[in-house]
Amino acid sequence: MSAAEATRLDHGDEAGGLETLRQGLRVSPELARGWWITGLLALTMTAGRIVVPIAVQQTIDKGLSGPGGPDMSFVAWMCVVCFGGVLITAVASYFTTVRLATNSERGLATMRIKAFRHVHDLPVLTQSTERRGALVSRVTSDVDTVSQFLQFGGFIFLVSLGQMLLATVVMFVYSWQLALVVLVCFIPLFASLRFLQARMSAAYGVVRAKVGEMLSAIAEPVVGAQVVRAYAIERRTQQRIDASIEEFRRTSTRAQAITGITFSIGGLAAGLANAGVLTAGVLLGVDGHATLGEILAFMFLVALFSDPVQIATQVLTDAQSAFAGWRRVLGVIATPADVVDPGADGVTQDRGPITIEFDGVDFAYPEGELVLRDVSVRLEPHRRVAVVGETGSGKTTFAKLLTRLMDPTSGAVLLDGVDAREIAFSSLRERVVMVPQDGYLFDSSLADNVRFGRPEVTDAQLLAAFESLGLTDWLESLPDGLDSPVGQRGESLSAGERQLVALVRANIADPDLLVLDEATSAVDPGTEVRVNAALERLMAGRTSVIIAHRLSTAEAADEILVFDDGRVVERGPHVELVTAGGVYSQLHDSWIAQRSAG
Structure with a gap:
């Protein structure tokens, strides 16, 4: 890193998602504390959801359409199982949310403290050239964006990932043919996400930068309100603020347009999957390879699989914005201090006349x-x-x-x-x-x-x-x-x-x-x-x-x-x-x- 680069706060803004995550966990290890417990709770919650379509299939195929006629005791037992699954989901959801919120707030509190402390250690040139609003944005607004994602986006990500994996396993257990139909229908979405990820990351990086510029443009005339009035430059100042807000709107709109593409493809993939399962299920049912209960259970499973995929597009959007903000905060912390306190190893001088x-x-x-x-x-x-x-x-x-x-x-x-x-x-x-x-x-x-x-x-x-x-x-x-x-x-x-x-x-x-x-x-x-x-x-x-x-x-x-x-x-x-x-x-x-x- 050159000397000039060392004074810039954006020298880490090009880091990829995994590198940002690695750096973030090193700065805030609390974020990963007890991760296996949180993951286990998320899987438990997902398992509770998967129980419902299985219970529906068993109720139809064995409780209502069994060889000996309807078995109401079995149906009642399946209702108890469904209630148990819902209860397990609710309890696991609560504890997962609490753990994510607790860990993220602890971790981000550590990040805020380190960032604010390091602001005073930044090179004088950085402090004098970096816009104050942009610098404040890095250690406040950007951290808040990361916090919101880790608490809510992190919860959705864990649940969605577990739900997709378990739903896929159960679908293959029921019918590998129908499972393949579902996966094929979602290939366009997965491909588009892969293609658009870099573009979304770059777009939301620009959005976070524009937030800092906008805050700076707003903060300066507020602090210098008397000067603005004294020289009657209210209109010019307002035009500058308006231009900054408009630039933020443009960049945000461009980023949201990319997100809209993923939403559209996600909805299309979900519709194709439902239609494909229904068509293939009827054909398999005619040949005796699928029961009515299995087809209905599969429709539930498709919903459990497709909903997280569609939600993931929004999570991905939030993730791009959060990771862009995360990189900006880490950029502050990673900027090396040009004046270092020798601390305990330093010389302590006696007071008195000085040469x-x-x-x-x-x-x-x-x-x-x-x-x-x-x-x-x-x-x-x-x-x-x-x-x-x-x-x-x-x-x-x-x-x-x-x-x-x-x-x-x-x-x-x-x-x-x-x-x-x-x-x-x-x-x-x-x-x-x-x-x-x-x-x-x-x-x-x-x-x-x-x-x-x-x-x-x-x-x-x-x-x-x-x-x-x-x-x-x-x-x-x-x-x-x-x-x-x-x-x-x-x-x-x-x-x-x-x-x-x-x-x-x-x-x-x-x-x-x-x-x-x-x-x-x-x-x-x-x-x-x-x-x-x-x-x-x-x-x-x-x-x-x-x-x-x-x-x-x-x-x-x-x-x-x-x-x-x-x-x-x-x-x-x-x-x-x-x-x-x-x-x-x-x-x-x-x-x-x-x-x-x-």
Whole structure:
């Protein structure tokens, strides 16, 4: 598998049915637990159904048409047998359904857990390029499709298979000639199923993909509803949603059209089988090779054989959709993580002042050009370092490598002389914390969001964290203080207030290295002064790396790293770099000109 393929979620979408089943059972072994008990229950249920046509044949040929005349006691006994068969079928059906439902829910719960856990381990490139609606569809809608099939389709499949096999055996016992007539009539159906299976699988694979695209098209304007309204693009957005829904309808209709062919052939085969048995049965009866009871029993058996075959066409349809969804879920789980936690084998570092070193670091996205080139820098403890450069120069990649959201293509990132890849995540995340431009908030209380990384923190400690950043007055201005709801994505707060929460969250984490992706660039003017003051307090006494999108941020740094085309081309304090007349000086002059023009 190439590096690019490793970041794709669809690299397993072409797997066949058996391979998908094998992979699925490996991921969710609960699905196959006690399979022989479930199979035995299904056979018992089928045997109960087969008892009825046999009892009918015996009633007619021996109970009503025997040599000594009608034998009502025998007829009564056959009625008891029929009732027993129906009762056995009902009881076995109940336990088969319960076992299938229990095993499938346990197995799919395991699959959901593994899929959701693995989403956080997916390569950063995959997370950023895969549509969120499509990714959510893989671990929700697709799993639900598999669940419905395993519970209901699996039940029908087991019963139908057992019923067909037992009905075939009993038909051959009664009359091999009539049994052959039935099988010959169903040959066209079996051939068509074989021919259409690959086409159905491909068609329903496209359907499942379109479901993800449709959910993504619907989800994005819901999340960005304010932007949609602000720019009056409701009609264009609705047209995009309508087009996505229409595309899903087309693909679904094409898939159902293939299914319709199998239904038609199945109905034709069942009709031919009934007509053939009736005709051949009469001819055999005239010659004395078949009794009336046997012919009637055969008609029952044909129904028991043909009904599952016809139902199987619908099961096959559901199976194609379910297996397409199953492959998509397995595709998420099978996508290898690009950043692996060494776990118990990793190094646990002591807390304290931290030294950072990039040693000959190169980085490139899969099958892409180098984003960072031979970066070698050393950052001393307690320093405030700003990273500047044009868009695409490698600033953000530098930050992601520093926080180990990604690993270098070559070279190493060292924390206190230890390769970051060898440090246990638990230790690394304690020492290094990143505050993004727009801190994500969850739909919960302010307190829950602040203590998100450290749930054991008490309310008293939270209040102390707000106080240490000079934010007590802001906290007290909120209606419910720590219990104030922030809404989905923090919509109850302004952009600046969301950033304040992110800073307090980082303060609670108390890292040795603080990485800031220009924490004030998206802040509203009314809160910027408060954010800057809190930021100064947060950075005091600890190593800080600031990805500066505005040079005003860089001016206050102890040292500035200037990136250009993936390389560190300049390094030093603000005054020194401005007078040097290099890349930073040009950036500074451009920024001054823009500020003057504004």
